[in-house]
Amino acid sequence: MRMLASNLDHFYAVIPAGGVGSRLWPLSRAGRPKFLRDVTGTGRTLLRATWERLVPLTGAERMMVVTGEAHEAEVREQLPELEDHNVVLESEGRDSTAAIGLAAAILERRHPGAVIGSFAADHLISADTRFRRAVREAVRAADEGLIVTIGIQPIMPSTAFGYIRAGEPFEILGAPSARQVDEFVEKPSAATARRYLASGEYLWNAGMFISKASRLLDELAENAPELAAGITEIADAWDTDARAETVARVWPSLEKIAIDYTVAEPAAKKEGLAVIPGFFGWDDVGDFGAVMRVHQAAAACEDDVSVIGDPGRVVATGASGLVVSETDRVVAVAGIKNVVVVDTEDALLVTNRQNAQKVKEIVGLLKESEHPEVL
Amino acid sequence: MRMLASNLDHFYAVIPAGGVGSRLWPLSRAGRPKFLRDVTGTGRTLLRATWERLVPLTGAERMMVVTGEAHEAEVREQLPELEDHNVVLESEGRDSTAAIGLAAAILERRHPGAVIGSFAADHLISADTRFRRAVREAVRAADEGLIVTIGIQPIMPSTAFGYIRAGEPFEILGAPSARQVDEFVEKPSAATARRYLASGEYLWNAGMFISKASRLLDELAENAPELAAGITEIADAWDTDARAETVARVWPSLEKIAIDYTVAEPAAKKEGLAVIPGFFGWDDVGDFGAVMRVHQAAAACEDDVSVIGDPGRVVATGASGLVVSETDRVVAVAGIKNVVVVDTEDALLVTNRQNAQKVKEIVGLLKESEHPEVL
Numbered sequence: 001m002r003m004l005a006s007n008l009d010h011f012y013a014v015i016p017a018g019g020v021g022s023r024l025w026p027l028s029r030a031g032r033p034k035f036l037r038d039v040t041g042t043g044r045t046l047l048r049a050t051w052e053r054l055v056p057l058t059g060a061e062r063m064m065v066v067t068g069e070a071h072e073a074e075v076r077e078q079l080p081e082l083e084d085h086n087v088v089l090e091s092e093g094r095d096s097t098a099a100i101g102l103a104a105a106i107l108e109r110r111h112p113g114a115v116i117g118s119f120a121a122d123h124l125i126s127a128d129t130r131f132r133r134a135v136r137e138a139v140r141a142a143d144e145g146l147i148v149t150i151g152i153q154p155i156m157p158s159t160a161f162g163y164i165r166a167g168e169p170f171e172i173l174g175a176p177s178a179r180q181v182d183e184f185v186e187k188p189s190a191a192t193a194r195r196y197l198a199s200g201e202y203l204w205n206a207g208m209f210i211s212k213a214s215r216l217l218d219e220l221a222e223n224a225p226e227l228a229a230g231i232t233e234i235a236d237a238w239d240t241d242a243r244a245e246t247v248a249r250v251w252p253s254l255e256k257i258a259i260d261y262t263v264a265e266p267a268a269k270k271e272g273l274a275v276i277p278g279f280f281g282w283d284d285v286g287d288f289g290a291v292m293r294v295h296q297a298a299a300a301c302e303d304d305v306s307v308i309g310d311p312g313r314v315v316a317t318g319a320s321g322l323v324v325s326e327t328d329r330v331v332a333v334a335g336i337k338n339v340v341v342v343d344t345e346d347a348l349l350v351t352n353r354q355n356a357q358k359v360k361e362i363v364g365l366l367k368e369s370e371h372p373e374v375l
Numbered sequence: 376m377r378m379l380a381s382n383l384d385h386f387y388a389v390i391p392a393g394g395v396g397s398r399l400w401p402l403s404r405a406g407r408p409k410f411l412r413d414v415t416g417t418g419r420t421l422l423r424a425t426w427e428r429l430v431p432l433t434g435a436e437r438m439m440v441v442t443g444e445a446h447e448a449e450v451r452e453q454l455p456e457l458e459d460h461n462v463v464l465e466s467e468g469r470d471s472t473a474a475i476g477l478a479a480a481i482l483e484r485r486h487p488g489a490v491i492g493s494f495a496a497d498h499l500i501s502a503d504t505r506f507r508r509a510v511r512e513a514v515r516a517a518d519e520g521l522i523v524t525i526g527i528q529p530i531m532p533s534t535a536f537g538y539i540r541a542g543e544p545f546e547i548l549g550a551p552s553a554r555q556v557d558e559f560v561e562k563p564s565a566a567t568a569r570r571y572l573a574s575g576e577y578l579w580n581a582g583m584f585i586s587k588a589s590r591l592l593d594e595l596a597e598n599a600p601e602l603a604a605g606i607t608e609i610a611d612a613w614d615t616d617a618r619a620e621t622v623a624r625v626w627p628s629l630e631k632i633a634i635d636y637t638v639a640e641p642a643a644k645k646e647g648l649a650v651i652p653g654f655f656g657w658d659d660v661g662d663f664g665a666v667m668r669v670h671q672a673a674a675a676c677e678d679d680v681s682v683i684g685d686p687g688r689v690v691a692t693g694a695s696g697l698v699v700s701e702t703d704r705v706v707a708v709a710g711i712k713n714v715v716v717v718d719t720e721d722a723l724l725v726t727n728r729q730n731a732q733k734v735k736e737i738v739g740l741l742k743e744s745e746h747p748e749v750l
Contacts, residue, residue: 025707313746315741317733317740318730330721330722330723331725332401332724332741333724333725333726335726336711336714336726339711344704346704347704347706348716348718348723349708350706350707350711351707351709351710351711355711358692358693359709362690365690366707369687369705370688371688
């Protein structure tokens with residue numbers, strides 16, 4: 001173990017902690033987004049779980065979090081070990097290229113030759129040891145100049161995730177399972193998803209990227225030169241007195257675009273992208289269908305209803321599904337299958353698994369309603 | 376009108392106000408039962424609506440309410456015109472024979488020759504004028520020594536109500552539509568209910584009974600002599616100093632039995648029971664399916680979801696059904712058809728129309744749960 005760990009001395013974990021998770025309203029809110037919630041009922045927020053999964057690889061001093069100014073206090077409360085200079089605050093969200101690109105540029109200036117890995121703050125992973133094993137391989141492949149992603153071995157024909165088609169093995173010493181990324185594909189139809197699963201050639205795209213910071217920035221400069229220039233300007237000023245002025249001037253002008261389009265897909269096209277298959281449970285916990293999935297085997301069940309909260313306050317008959325109880329009220333559910341009830345102090349959601357995606361519509365309606373304050 | 380009204384000088388309305396309505400939990404509670412709730416969203420409780428429907432026939436001075444001691448304050452608040460001596464308080468519920476029988480016995484002593492009509496406090500009636508027309512006919516038929524019920528002309532093959540088979544006309548002057556009651560029948564199967572509806576010979580049993588008080592008491596004495604004797608003893612003491620002692624001693628010993636079995640059915644068997652067909656909307660509002668029915672044409676709708684409460688706090692997409700909102704929280708419903716959401720301060724119910732009867736099971740579960748206080 002120690003020998004392997006020593007290979008990671010130049011590895012920095014970056015956690016972009018943004019995104020509201022509007023399909024998880026009212027569990028997830030603008031003011032307390034998904035990554036700051038314990039959507040899995042384990043007693044830990046997703047952000048804290050992400051930290052604890054990564055910190056054995058890096059130590060606290062090589063962990064960086066990119067988050068919104070509005071969430072600074074809660075992030076620091078969740079992660080008291082996080083060092084001040086490793087908190088990168090965004091005045092407004094500019095999507096993942098800006099967030100990860102800036103982190104890469106800052107780290108490259110502080111630690112030339114750094115390998116960075118970017119991991120979402122709000123995903124769920126079941127087996128941290130296997131996850132770390134995959135990251136170790138990914139860092140090894142990144143050392144060879146590749147941009148690397150970790151693709152999740154699918155366990156069902158999900159239509160909710162994007163896929164990665166894996167190609168030829170790279171045959172890298174220390175990264176034996178690294179394979180070429182042939183193609184990224186968008187969320188497929190159910191039939192296509194079944195075909196993907198059967199083929200064994202497809203992995204779920206979990207949006208994890210591991211790369212030398214310099215390699216990532218080069219790719220970015222090639223594919224999005226204006227954006228790269230803006231990031232460079234901010235990074236140059238970051239650890240100086242000019243930070244505030246530069247950020248205020250440049251950050252709001254940066255293009256909002258996902259890193260998939262500026263780095264990952266272009267790199268894949270020129271055969272510079274590797275994928276390490278991850279053999280662990282993973283979920284982006286994107287909607288209540290996912291939360292229900294996560295809780296399916298949970299202990300806090302009554303009559304097939306999973307409970308996040310105090311199960312003693314939930315009664316059910318002839319029902320199944322999920323109850324999220326954040327109040328001290330009694331919640332009773334009768335006769336509805338796959339129901340989703342989210343009971344919070346100021347807002348109540350009632351839906352079912354089949355309509356979990358409709359929660360986004362609810363959020364849209366609430367924006368236009370008399371009560372946008374509950375968003 | 377005045378001439379007709381003058382025929383009613385000896386008519387007394389009795390409102391037994393009891394029963395929790397457990398299938399309407401948590402809208403209806405032990406502490407604030409259905410008759411004290413505005414389950415129809417009109418701004419009036421069912422009790423108040425019952426009062427206002429009857430009082431034009433009797434005046435306040437000939438209205439009597441039989442209710443539990445626990446509800447005295449709220450009943451008086453709802454009915455400030457109700458006279459003190461016309462409040463009959465039960466220390467505990469002993470079912471409808473004891474409640475109506477005692478009222479009849481008290482009124483017969485105070486006003487020999489009185490005709491009484493008993494009308495549930497928690498039923499919904501759509502056309503008060505037609506209702507009163509039917510009551511006038513019923514009083515006329517009661518004057519002839521008949522026990523009279525008002526049967527509701529069915530508008531659908533309901534399996535939730537009992538039925539009355541109407542027979543030959545009585546041909547009573549002033550009560551032209553009075554017909555023999557041939558038979559009471561219990562809640563039928565769907566097929567039987569359709570046959571009843573098609574035949575035109577069946578009416579819904581709404582549990583309304585109109586009779587000379589003396590006639591009712593004679594029938595009771597014949598069919599339930601012990602119960603009748605107990606009622607007589609209490610009534611003899613009622614308007615004397617011995618009331619408290621007598622009630623405390625005798626009331627708890629009275630048999631708990633519905634008046635259908637002690638009076639109505641025996642009278643029907645000997646062709647002494649008449650029915651007046653009622654051509655008005657009626658519902659016993661027994662479960663949330665009924666509440667939904669009542670609200671189907673209501674204005675407070677959004678996306679086919681009826682709202683009892685502030686519709687501005689309810690958002691819905693792809694849903695239909697009923698939301699009862701008693702809190703100031705936002706309620707969002709996505710994608711469930713015929714959903715029932717009852718949002719109260721200390722308890723939340725989620726079910727659907729098909730499972731409206733299951734609410735009784737929920738109440739049973741709650742009795743055994745850690746939180747019986749919400750019942």
